[in-house]
Amino acid sequence: MKGTNLTESELSNIAPGEALTLTVVMAIVAVAVATVVIYRLMKGKEGTVKVPGGWQFTWE
Numbered sequence: 001m002k003g004t005n006l007t008e009s010e011l012s013n014i015a016p017g018e019a020l021t022l023t024v025v026m027a028i029v030a031v032a033v034a035t036v037v038i039y040r041l042m043k044g045k046e047g048t049v050k051v052p053g054g055w056q057f058t059w060e
């Protein structure tokens with residue numbers, strides 16, 4: 001694999017942050033799902049939560 005040097009204008013147009021943004025969004029979604037699961041389990045005396053992927057939690 002042969003690389004080429006970028007010009008000054010090409011270097012100034014590079015905008016990092018896409019991977020960081022995606023990681024932050026995925027982390028927020030994971031925390032939101034966990035919060036809903038915990039809330040539904042602790043809300044009542046009995047509860048069941050089904051999460052995509054075949055996971056099922058039951059509170060009795």
